[in-house]
Amino acid sequence: MATAFDWKSVPLDRVGPDHGIGTPAAKLPDPDLGTGKIPAARYTSKDYMAREWAAMWTKVWLLGAREELIPDAGDWLSHEVGTESFIFVRQADGEVKGFFNVCPHRGNRLVPKDASGFANSFRCGYHHWEWQTDGGLKNIPDRETFSQLQDAAVDCALGLKEVRTDRWGGFVWFTMNRQAESLRDFLGVIPEHLDPYKFEAMKLIDWKTIRWDCNWKTSVDAFNETYHVQGIHPELLSWLDDWNVQIDCLGIHNRYLVPFTTPSPRYEDQATPSPMMHGFAQLHGVDPADYEGRPRQLRLAIQKAKRAIQHDSIYPYAGLNDDQLSDDYHYMIFPNVTMNIYGETMLMFVSRPHPTDPDKMLFDLLNFAHLAPGTPHQFPEHTTYDHGQISLGQVLDQDAFNLPVVQEGMHSAAYDGLILGSQELRIRHFHKVLEDYVGPD
Ligand code: FES
Ligand SMILES: [Fe+2]
Numbered sequence: 001m002a003t004a005f006d007w008k009s010v011p012l013d014r015v016g017p018d019h020g021i022g023t024p025a026a027k028l029p030d031p032d033l034g035t036g037k038i039p040a041a042r043y044t045s046k047d048y049m050a051r052e053w054a055a056m057w058t059k060v061w062l063l064g065a066r067e068e069l070i071p072d073a074g075d076w077l078s079h080e081v082g083t084e085s086f087i088f089v090r091q092a093d094g095e096v097k098g099f100f101n102v103c104p105h106r107g108n109r110l111v112p113k114d115a116s117g118f119a120n121s122f123r124c125g126y127h128h129w130e131w132q133t134d135g136g137l138k139n140i141p142d143r144e145t146f147s148q149l150q151d152a153a154v155d156c157a158l159g160l161k162e163v164r165t166d167r168w169g170g171f172v173w174f175t176m177n178r179q180a181e182s183l184r185d186f187l188g189v190i191p192e193h194l195d196p197y198k199f200e201a202m203k204l205i206d207w208k209t210i211r212w213d214c215n216w217k218t219s220v221d222a223f224n225e226t227y228h229v230q231g232i233h234p235e236l237l238s239w240l241d242d243w244n245v246q247i248d249c250l251g252i253h254n255r256y257l258v259p260f261t262t263p264s265p266r267y268e269d270q271a272t273p274s275p276m277m278h279g280f281a282q283l284h285g286v287d288p289a290d291y292e293g294r295p296r297q298l299r300l301a302i303q304k305a306k307r308a309i310q311h312d313s314i315y316p317y318a319g320l321n322d323d324q325l326s327d328d329y330h331y332m333i334f335p336n337v338t339m340n341i342y343g344e345t346m347l348m349f350v351s352r353p354h355p356t357d358p359d360k361m362l363f364d365l366l367n368f369a370h371l372a373p374g375t376p377h378q379f380p381e382h383t384t385y386d387h388g389q390i391s392l393g394q395v396l397d398q399d400a401f402n403l404p405v406v407q408e409g410m411h412s413a414a415y416d417g418l419i420l421g422s423q424e425l426r427i428r429h430f431h432k433v434l435e436d437y438v439g440p441d
Contacts, residue, residue, distance in 0.1 A: 007265040012244040013300055013441035022195045022321035023329060025257070030214045033428045039441045040410045041432070042288045048438075049358045055083055056335060056437040057176075061186040063350055064088050064098060064165065064172040065336050066204050066366070069116060069379060074133055077116040080362070083355045085113050086163060086186040088172050089133050096167065097135060098174045099160040105129050105140075108256070110160075114209065114384060119213040122160070133214040140270075154200065170200035188251040190333060191269045196319040197341055199368065203377050206367035209384040210392070212400065214407035216336060217430075218362040219351040221418075222399050222406075223425040226258060230266060232398050237264040238274030247425050251434045254426045273298055299326045306343065314345045332426065334433050345369045359407055363400075365392060368425030 002362050018154055025308070065077045065088040076089040077100050085101035087110065101109050104123040110122050110131075116129070116331040123130040130139040137158045143149055149158070163174045166183035168191055173183050180186065212219060223230065226242035241259040242265060248255050261280045263270060273281065273295040275290040281288040281298055284305040291298045310317035317325060320343055329341040339345040347366045354360035362384075371377055391397055409415060420428045435441075 005230050008243065010244070010265040010296075012241065012259055012262075013296055022129065022196050022319060022324050025246075025321055025323060027246050028250070030247070030324060030425060031249050031429065031432075033318075035420075035430050037294040038042075038420055038428070039417045039429045040415055041441065042434075043217055043410050044358055046356075046358055048441075049353070051438050052353070054248075055439065057082055057353065057435065059175070059177045059180065060335060061166075061173045061175045061180065061183050061439060062335075063333075064174040065096070066207075067096070067167065067172060067200070068204060070096065070172075071117075074118050074120060076111065076119055076133070077117070078111050078113055080113050080352065080355075082353045084176070085109060086174065087111055087160075088174070089164070091117070091134060096165055097133075098163040098165040098172070099135055100163065102161070104158055104160075113137070114382065116382070116390035127356045131160050135162055140168070157346070169194065170202065175205065185277070186252075188253060190250070190253055190331065194331065194339075196316060196324075197343070197346065198316045198370070199346060201370060202346060203368050203371050204366060204376070205371075205380060206287075206365065207380045207382045208365050208390075208392075209382070210363045210365070210389075210400070211384065211386050212361050212363050213359060213387060213404040214361060215358050216351040216353045217408075217434075218403050218407050218410075219349070219361060219363055220332070220338065220430065221334060221427050223349060224256075224332055224430065225253070225424045226256070227421065227423040229264070232402055233395055235276075236267075238282065239276040240264060242266065245423070247423075249425070249429045252334045252436075253327065254429050255331045255334060256426060257323065258330055259299060259323070260327050261302055262296045270295070288308060302326050315370050317343055332430070334430065354418070365396070 047379050052336055062081060064079055064086065070077050070088060070090045073090050073092045076087050079086050081089065087099045087101045088096055101111055103126065105108050105127060107125065108126040110124055116252045119133055121130050121132055128141050132138050140146065140149065163176055164178065164180065165172055165174045168183060168187060226245050229236050229242040239261055241262050242257060242264050246257040261277055263274065271293050273291050277295060277298055278288045280302065284302050286301045286305055287297065288298065303322045303325040306317050325343055332340045333339065334353045338349040348366040350364035352362040352364065387400065392400060
């Protein structure tokens with residue numbers, strides 16, 4: 001009797017041994033995180049949401065602002081996370097300070113939410129209290145009517161409340177936690193792994209925010225496994241290997257490495273390069289006709305084509321390993337930053353919690369690219385949309401359509417928690433880190 005084709009044993013081809021350049025690619029040992037269910041209440045309960053805020057969001061480092069959007073002294077950008085709003089403003093010395101976006105007088109927001117602009121000073125619109133851009137108090141109209149504010153010594157306490165900021169990768173990061181470790185310690189191996197891509201030299205080319213009807217973790221989860229490709233994105237199976245995916249837990253962060261331009265071993269036609277693969281191949285001067293009967297080799301041909309031009313390219317190919325020339329190096333920076341990373345571009349998702357409702361969130365989509373010197377570039381307008389108001393492209397539309405349905409299902413009396421397999425190890429790892437912050441359920 002003939003044995004059935006064992007697609008799960010189809011290996012991933014490699015050009016050769018790692019040349020010792022680029023992002024470390026070695027598989028790390030998987031931590032033993034058990035097999036228990038992850039309680040659904042983490043996604044649905046207001047009580048858990050409040051605990052998450054107090055013990056996690058207010059303790060970790062978070063992504064604040066893209067540096068290129070606030071290049072000059074006085075440039076500012078506001079950013080919301082949960083119940084808080086923050087202002088990031090470029091200082092005269094080139095540093096970036098972060099402040100809670102709230103007026104100490106009666107609590108008005110100083111600047112609009114999710115906005116940007118230039119300021120010589122911040123003046124509250126309600127009663128015109130005013131601050132310098134370094135947060136120091138500048139003026140209180142009719143100050144003599146505040147008997148408690150007559151002593152100049154109180155000026156210091158009336159400065160804007162600052163958050164700690166630091167910078168990495170062309171981004172301003174911040175934390176509400178005065179006692180937090182340094183950003184470098186929080187990021188762990190992330191800079192070492194991702195600096196070869198030169199994010200700080202990339203340009204932001206697309207930036208939008210969508211209101212989604214799901215918990216922020218429902219969104220994070222959806223991008224941390226390729227197990228759902230067969231169900232939600234079946235068309236990707238013709239050019240992406242969802243099975244030979246290396247997962248690594250990197251301290252509190254994690255990653256998976258997804259081979260592109262190679263058919264999934266699940267895909268029925270292992271003999272013909274798919275139309276999508278044709279597109280990728282032609283883009284890099286590779287003739288797909290040469291790969292009839294052996295489409296898995298196309299990925300290696302693309303790697304070789306990019307390696308051949310590495311010194312004449314605007315892309316940082318010379319500092320990347322072979323697999324990085326074709327694949328998606330996909331990283332998650334705890335708690336809410338997801339990065340699809342390629343040699344040329346980086347597609348970033350930031351999943352932000354709603355202020356009060358565990359069934360709602362803000363999804364930020366930011367697209368970055370290395371542009372040739374002299375390429376005209378305008379910063380994209382940042383707009384916030386409702387779910388379904390615009391298309392995010394086929395793949396993200398598929399994810400976005402599914403997420404509210406998952407969120408709804410998690411409220412069912414018949415559903416009590418996530419059952420996770422080894423392809424979903426990143427989700428289990430994420431929950432272990434979350435639990436280390438928030439405590440047991
Ligand atoms: S609330 Fe801002 S000046 Fe009164
Ligand atoms: Fe997806």
